[in-house]
Amino acid sequence: MKQVQEYFGSMVFNDKVMKDKLSSDVYKSLKKTIQEGKELDITVANTVAQAMKDWAIENGATHYTHWFQPMTGVTAEKHDSFINPEDGGAVIMEFKGKELVKGEPDASSFPSGGLRATCEARGYTAWDPTSYAFIKDKVLCIPTAFCSYTGEALDKKTPLLRSMQALNKSAKRVLKLFGKDVKTVKTTVGPEQEYFLVDESLYNKRKDLIYTGRTLFGAMAPKGQELEDHYFGVIKPRVQAFMNDLNEELWKLGIYVKTEHNEVAPAQHELAPVFTTTNIAADHNQITMEIMQKVARRNGLVCLLHEKPFKGVNGSGKHNNWSMSTDKGVNLLEPGETPSENAQFLLFLMAVIKAVDEYQDLLRVSVASAGNDFRLGANEAPPAIISIFLGSELQDVLDSIENDTPLKEGGKSLLRIGADVLPPLPKDSTDRNRTSPFAFTGNKFEFRALGSSDSISCANIMLNTAVAEELDGFAEVLEKAKDFNLELHELIKKTIKEHKRIIFNGNGYDESWKDEAKARGLLNLKTTPEALPYYLDKKNVRLFTTHGIYNENEINARYIIAQEHYAKVVNIEALTCLDMVNKDYLPALSKYSKALVDTLVAKKELGLNVDYEYSVSKIISDGIYKIFDIKTKLEESLKEAQKEEGLEEKSMAYMEKVLPKMADLREAVDSLESYVDASYWPVPSYGDLLFGVK
Numbered sequence: 001m002k003q004v005q006e007y008f009g010s011m012v013f014n015d016k017v018m019k020d021k022l023s024s025d026v027y028k029s030l031k032k033t034i035q036e037g038k039e040l041d042i043t044v045a046n047t048v049a050q051a052m053k054d055w056a057i058e059n060g061a062t063h064y065t066h067w068f069q070p071m072t073g074v075t076a077e078k079h080d081s082f083i084n085p086e087d088g089g090a091v092i093m094e095f096k097g098k099e100l101v102k103g104e105p106d107a108s109s110f111p112s113g114g115l116r117a118t119c120e121a122r123g124y125t126a127w128d129p130t131s132y133a134f135i136k137d138k139v140l141c142i143p144t145a146f147c148s149y150t151g152e153a154l155d156k157k158t159p160l161l162r163s164m165q166a167l168n169k170s171a172k173r174v175l176k177l178f179g180k181d182v183k184t185v186k187t188t189v190g191p192e193q194e195y196f197l198v199d200e201s202l203y204n205k206r207k208d209l210i211y212t213g214r215t216l217f218g219a220m221a222p223k224g225q226e227l228e229d230h231y232f233g234v235i236k237p238r239v240q241a242f243m244n245d246l247n248e249e250l251w252k253l254g255i256y257v258k259t260e261h262n263e264v265a266p267a268q269h270e271l272a273p274v275f276t277t278t279n280i281a282a283d284h285n286q287i288t289m290e291i292m293q294k295v296a297r298r299n300g301l302v303c304l305l306h307e308k309p310f311k312g313v314n315g316s317g318k319h320n321n322w323s324m325s326t327d328k329g330v331n332l333l334e335p336g337e338t339p340s341e342n343a344q345f346l347l348f349l350m351a352v353i354k355a356v357d358e359y360q361d362l363l364r365v366s367v368a369s370a371g372n373d374f375r376l377g378a379n380e381a382p383p384a385i386i387s388i389f390l391g392s393e394l395q396d397v398l399d400s401i402e403n404d405t406p407l408k409e410g411g412k413s414l415l416r417i418g419a420d421v422l423p424p425l426p427k428d429s430t431d432r433n434r435t436s437p438f439a440f441t442g443n444k445f446e447f448r449a450l451g452s453s454d455s456i457s458c459a460n461i462m463l464n465t466a467v468a469e470e471l472d473g474f475a476e477v478l479e480k481a482k483d484f485n486l487e488l489h490e491l492i493k494k495t496i497k498e499h500k501r502i503i504f505n506g507n508g509y510d511e512s513w514k515d516e517a518k519a520r521g522l523l524n525l526k527t528t529p530e531a532l533p534y535y536l537d538k539k540n541v542r543l544f545t546t547h548g549i550y551n552e553n554e555i556n557a558r559y560i561i562a563q564e565h566y567a568k569v570v571n572i573e574a575l576t577c578l579d580m581v582n583k584d585y586l587p588a589l590s591k592y593s594k595a596l597v598d599t600l601v602a603k604k605e606l607g608l609n610v611d612y613e614y615s616v617s618k619i620i621s622d623g624i625y626k627i628f629d630i631k632t633k634l635e636e637s638l639k640e641a642q643k644e645e646g647l648e649e650k651s652m653a654y655m656e657k658v659l660p661k662m663a664d665l666r667e668a669v670d671s672l673e674s675y676v677d678a679s680y681w682p683v684p685s686y687g688d689l690l691f692g693v694k
């Protein structure tokens with residue numbers, strides 16, 4: 001058996017392969033492109049393409065594709081083989097520099113939110129050389145950005161790269177003030193991915209899972225997660241086999257998969273990679289989600305990435321661990337040991353605090369989706385209110401600065417920024433606040449509100465840009481400072497005073513937090529239709545346009561797509577609900593009630609007691625009537641929602657009128673499940689789905 005270190009990254013055209021396959025001149029100029037974003041010369045591109053093709057063919061590839069991330073949230077690829085006809089019916093394998101650096105896919109069938117008229121359907125893809133090419137299913141995949149012909153971003157990668165550029169610029173500007181001249185500052189992310197596994201044969205019997213990724217019906221099984229025996233529990237053999245298979249595939253693709261464990265809900269699991277540069281982490285997370293689903297099928301399982309596949313047990317999220325790091329690998333959210341390092345840390349910390357407070361709406365928008373609405377605010381996931389957890393040690397430091405009081409512990413004198421050393425801050429992950437959507441965990445922040453199926457790009461675009469904005473604001477002030485340490489101290493103090501409302505170290509699941517958050521003026525945007533309009537808020541448009549992340553058209557496009565997507569998702573769910581009720585549940589209930597009534601009549605003739613048959617027949621018969629009635633109402637609400645013309649009105653109608661009827665319908669169906677002979681019930685039960693994999 002091959003050892004991991006032998007095959008790790010074997011399907012990646014990584015630095016080692018580049019060094020191996022390219023002349024040192026070509027390697028150097030490609031490296032420059034990768035590290036400094038310099039444009040790639042076409043002769044260099046030709047040589048790189050040739051080497052890439054040879055390497056790919058050696059490793060079994062026959063095709064190449066520009067692999068990109070349109071605004072659907074999933075990835076896209078169009079395969080072209082390397083073959084080129086030769087005289088005499090032969091072929092040669094070719095791949096040119098221009099095919100490597102640029103592609104021109106027809107963009108007309110991707111969501112564009114009005115960015116592109118169909119008459120100018122062409123879009124183009126451009127290689128992102130900062131993310132390595134890789135081979136997946138015999139296809140050489142080249143990570144690319146996807147733009148319209150006029151250069152507007154039609155994807156999730158382009159704005160993410162732009163936001164990293166913005167942060168790079170601002171962070172370097174601030175570091176200069178501390179006498180540090182670094183080449184680059186990049187943001188880093190380690191996304192923890194939660195998911196469910198169910199048996200494939202059971203999955204195939206549930207239209208709701210097939211069409212919507214979540215169960216729209218299903219009474220809770222006798223057992224759920226109440227015994228708390230699943231979290232970190234022993235991993236079942238079939239699940240372990242899946243995990244082993246998955247790890248191997250991801251390691252081949254150079255993805256640093258590190259942690260695997262059972263999560264809180266039965267059938268729920270987590271995978272976490274070691275963190276890396278944000279755009280690579282985003283690419284890797286997309287690949288991870290894709291490979292998880294493929295490997296699951298190979299193992300007779302289905303991987304559910306939906307945020308809330310089952311009612312009554314926890315849903316799935318994606319924890320976005322985020323920090324900033326210099327090219328020398330210095331983590332800017334690491335408190336450090338000297339007074340100057342501490343001062344610098346506090347300033348970067350302030351930038352994050354101010355950013356999260358001022359752009360809490362954007363962070364909320366970045367995690368908004370129909371699926372995540374079932375998670376946020378429920379007592380299992382962070383609330384829809386965005387707040388920051390700092391922990392008591394760091395809170396004490398901020399209190400001391402804000403109030404000019406000595407640190408609670410030990411210190412007799414006041415803390416002077418730039419002159420004093422901070423007390424040690426724990427990096428202990430055990431007692432950290434799990435109820436906070438945005439928690440400081442010693443040397444990074446963990447944004448916990450992302451949905452499990454989401455691309456991480458959007459959240460990081462918001463975060464990077466907002467922090468860049470605050471760093472610029474700080475630099476503006478401090479560049480003029482006469483007494484740097486004094487003004488730094490004042491700036492930090494002022495920031496704490498003005499933005500401490502966003503800091504909440506208490507229990508985010510507590511009901512009282514909602515009232516307190518309201519009193520503090522924090523937003524509580526419970527649903528996607530309520531959150532999305534904040535995209536277009538003046539201050540947010542200004543933020544994006546000044547930092548060159550989105551122009552107004554690009555923001556508008558994202559807003560339109562998100563609104564439409566929400567309405568489409570709920571529409572599909574409602575149609576699936578109706579389909580299941582009409583074709584599965586009502587006929588099954590009707591059949592079972594006939595069986596009961598037949599038995600009842602026969603028994604009665606013999607003079608036997610028919611209490612059971614009678615009472616259950618009555619419950620089912622009443623239930624059928626109720627289901628029929630609610631179903632008719634759902635059909636009406638659905639029609640109303642479908643008719644709505646306005647974007648906002650439409651998604652609001654789905655949220656306010658359609659979803660509640662779906663919930664009523666579910667309740668009516670689920671309440672009958674325990675009365676019906678299991679062999680009549682048309683779909684696998686929660687018990688089978690949640691506990692079926694051994």
Ligand code: ADP
Pocket residue numbers: 188189190191192272273274275276319321322323324331429441443444
């Ligand atoms: P958990 O949250 O489950 O307790 P950890 O806190 O150990 O797990 O790590 C979670 C993730 O945070 C991992 O993917 C890890 O690589 C990542 N991480 C650690 N340091 C950083 C950093 N500086 N920037 C971004 N992510 C980081």
Ligand code: MG
Pocket residue numbers: 192319446
């Ligand atoms: Mg975590």
